[in-house]
Amino acid sequence: MVGPSNGYGEQYVTTKPAQSRTYRGGTELLCENTEPSGRIEVVPADGGNPGVSVVDVLQGATAGPVDYSLFGGYTIAATQVGAVQHKNLPPVVATPQTSKQLAVATYNVENLAPGDPASKYAQLAHGVVTNLAKPDIVAVEEVQDNNGVVAADQTLTKLTAAISAAGGPKHDWREIDPVNDQDGGEPGGNIRVVFLFNPERVSFVDRGAPSGAFQRLIRSRGDHRGVSA
CATH class of the missing domain: 3.30.110 (Translation Initiation Factor IF3)
Incomplete structure (x- = not known):
């Protein structure tokens, strides 16, 4: 698996494990609207949810009609889902910042x-x-x-x-x-x-609302760049 199950019972597998592989075993999307060719979405046709995570494996046959979605590439409406082999990948834990670092x-x-x-x-x-x-x-x-x-x-x-x-x-x-x-x-x-x-570590400089004269100026020009609340 290269993606965990979501609340709709959708998850992603790959037929090319080495393709665009992340250090956690997922598949990296290298640019917008570009799907790695080996990445396939699996959705149980009966509405079930396998409850998988990244690097878990579906053993045996996973089969069903294949469709194509603009939101994720090829999709299998799986009438048969392989048995899940859980790998129990632990969650990532970040390294805490030092007093001289900003996280x-x-x-x-x-x-x-x-x-x-x-x-x-x-x-x-x-x-x-x-x-x-x-x-x-x-x-x-x-x-x-x-x-x-x-x-x-x-x-x-x-x-x-x-x-x-x-x-x-x-x-x-x-x-x-x-x-x-x-x-x-x-x-x-x-x-x-x-x-x-965290106000004990960083502060935020509030710019405030722009002046009335400046607001009138940018409205007359139709240009709202550089304005913040």
Whole structure:
């Protein structure tokens, strides 16, 4: 396997194990919209989920009709799935930064919302504290709003509290609220990227809103480059 099972029972295998191989046994996508030729998605036709991880192996025959998807290349709608041989690949644990180093990480929290269970927040916090080794700055992807338009302070308060409870620092954050239903994600979710940072290690210089005269100038030119909230 070169990709773990997701919540929809989808996973990727490869027919060319040495092709674009990562150090963890996955397959690297070297550029946008380019699929390695050996990478194939397997989806059980009965809706089952094999629960595999990277470097696990499907033993015996996996068979079914083959289709092609613009979202992932060739797909097998598997009417027969081989037996799973689990390799139990351990999660990656980062090396903690020294006092003279700055650690920066990205972290996709997969449409995190205030209504998500506490177990999800705890798992994400464990990832930040243990697996990412408490980075100084975390660019967090797919943070949803408060189930309203469009602030996300409730989501971020719960996330940063969970990180602190897991033994991490008390993070501050900065983000720009998206325009309602314009930036992708689930309808009404209004996902955005948020920068979490440890104020004991780094500081954030707020630029503030542009002046009224400058706002009028850029509107008249139709050019919004260089403007930040």
